[in-house]
Amino acid sequence: MEEPNFTEMGGAGQLDSTVASRANTALYSTFSIVGFCAGTFLNYCIYSASFYSYNHTKNQGFVTFSGALLGVCAAFLWCAQGTVMMAYPSENKKGRYIGIFWAIFNLGAVIGSCIPMANQWHTQKTVNVNDGTYIGFMVLMAFGGILAWFLVPPEKIVRKDGSRVQQIRHPSAISELKGLYQTLILDPWIILLFPFFFASNYFYTYQLSSYNLYMFNTRTRSFTGLFYWLSQILGSLSFGWFLDISFLTRRSRAILGWLFLFLIVNSVWGGGLSAELLLHRPPSGTSEQNFAKFNPVIDIYETERGFVGYFWLFVFYGFMDACWQTYAYWLMGAMSNDPRRLAYFAGFYKGIQSAGGAVAWGIDMGKIEIRGLYISSWALCGAGLLCAVPVVWKRVRDTEMEEEEKEEQGELAEVKA
Template sequence: MATEEHHPVTWFRSTLWAALLGSVTALTCPGIFGALNGMGAGGGASPDITNAANAIVFGTLAARSPFTESLINRITPKWALCIGTLGYVPYAAGLYCNDRFGTNWLLLFGAVCIGVSACFLWVASGAILLGYSEEHRKGRASLQSLGASIGGIVSLALNIEKSWRGSVSTPTYIALMIIMCLGFPFAALLPTAKRIQRTDGRPVQLAQQASFLKEFRVLKNMLKRPAILALMPLWLYGQWFLSYQWQFNFAYFTVRARALNSTLFYLVGLFSALLMGQILDFERFSRRMRARIGFFLVLFFVGASWILGQVVQVHHSKTTPTLDWSSDGFGLGAFLFILWGFSDPFVTTFMFWLGGTLTRNLNETSFLAAVINFVGSLGSTFGFVVSAMDVEYDWACVINVILFFVSVPFTAWVVFAKVTDSSHGKSLAGLEGDKSSSASVFETPAVLPVVSIVPGEKGNVK
């Protein structure tokens, strides 16, 4: 068997260096965003304005998701990644000012900024990891969840004595904002596509750009497909749960316990996303078999987490505890929160992978990712609106239970009736061979995942 020729590369222009910069940027910005919100109420003492701000964040994401890919096609991934880092610090500063001084305007302004910038960051980082890299390096784990865990560790270390309810300390906000500020210089170090050197000798080529009208036609035709419509309940659920889970951590735990829970939540999530990715990549099984294994794993772990969650929520609604790690009853509540952290990435990894099995047409893949992100962001928006309306926790939990189990039969239909062992030549919108309608930054599938999962036949985790 012929071996691929290896070409020498300069380290600071290598695909590995580019992927590292993209991943570290994800660590410093969305990773720390996750750390702040994973503690509930953005680390503060009151969730009211934070829920409204997060509704704005994800609402802005939803509004921009279908159109960001086309813009990034025109400004290149490097500058899109730089733009993507700019909204996080104003948001974190707004959380701090709101908690300490009662100032609302900066938090709401920061929410809009992060909603706009996050769209650029996710499409750009996905394009870098998929479009720059050689085939054997695509689709590996990013550092976003690790960044959230690091943020949780920082929060825990700076609030280790806070065995009561309240907000995190001022140094916590300052330390996390400093980490967020590092995102822009890391992004600015990224080589441009023309300067990237690949070990296989192939250049990174930008695809020919289509008109907005043609790209809109791709999106319109895609949304007519029954399989796409059938997966929308799962995509809607796929980010709705964030608001309730973060609220649960805020409502029933002390400051230091919230920081510990958040750290473990993202650590186990990193492991479970990698695990699901490896299962969906296990090519000794047919793709149909992998789809069914993934479906039953999601059904078991996510279903069990919400059944247990409903039981625990009913109990906590009656007793309204404030749990510290030295308290009786802490173990069950913490286990539930960590179980959510483990099972949530099962859903997000599987839903992107499953969507990717429906087409191998490169003109459609980036739009499919954008649609998934759009529907998921709508779910997050509605979830935070529910939290901002002070809906009782019992009912907020019930909504999540209903959303998940309603999505199960529709997802099962796609898994058992629509997934085939090969999608070569399949097109959701009838665009085989239409190179003029390419929507990808590179001649490879692009992604737009807030959840940091790469769509496509492979189930790897970005």
């Protein structure tokens, strides 16, 4: 996720989700603005440090500032990531590569979930996350920044079939800004995916900062968060593999993928209705002792209170998210192979996606009843899927190979012959 992965603990580890909601609103607001143009120009530690500081100083301003700064940094990072993930693989392997990326990405979240679970396992009461959790995240984030320096540049990539990534052009900033507009003119189908993009980060607020926060206590949230991310790994790998099945045409895979996503989305959200009816936002200033009066706050060992069923619901929320994100990237990758255009697509995706996240976290900060987040999340998912139907039906073709790629493939075949 764009913000550090202690979000699944609910409220970023704080009992009151207002502080985290304010930081995430700032994060996604800046992310949504910079995300649009990040494809044009192509410190996470500060975010974790701000919550470490908040545990001791209650300085909300630092937390909000760190969220805004993280949004700017994340916009450039994720636009570059989206371009690499969609442009590096060949057409018949894009689903696989997207699935592998999402699996590796969520492996970091799995490790991140183990840190608070180890630190809080012997704490059954609903309390804030301790300092060791935030310090562990800061170490992991610093290490991840170092690894980024070892990424292979596109001009040195040679695919298994001998082909290369299309040459990436680096025109001026002004011409790149014009390119955003030209992309909308040349490929207006992308506009129909905007509702799909908007929903893709909106539902995190309900899943992570409402359902997981109010349904379980601290140590249990860490446990459920671990399996939430593990299910994301399973979902991305399996769905990415399906989207690359060779005996089906790409258009057929696009249609079947949409149908599967439609079924899983409505099944999971529909199955979560009975659980949502148990959740209520406690009044501001509610003490830790009275927190459980308004919500289940179930412990991992309380099987008689239905822990197993609520646990599996959260796991399927993660599986659904992985399928949603994988399909979104695969659809964009099916619309072009040009790295420059894919950078624009990634910029649109991350910008609009983050706008959805900013709206959802802002709603959460406004203390709206949880049911409003649940209903709006389900409705936006349905609207996004319906708006994507024309793109799936009309725009996805069996190949998006550009002329220069065809010439390169022809030359390669002659050399092999």
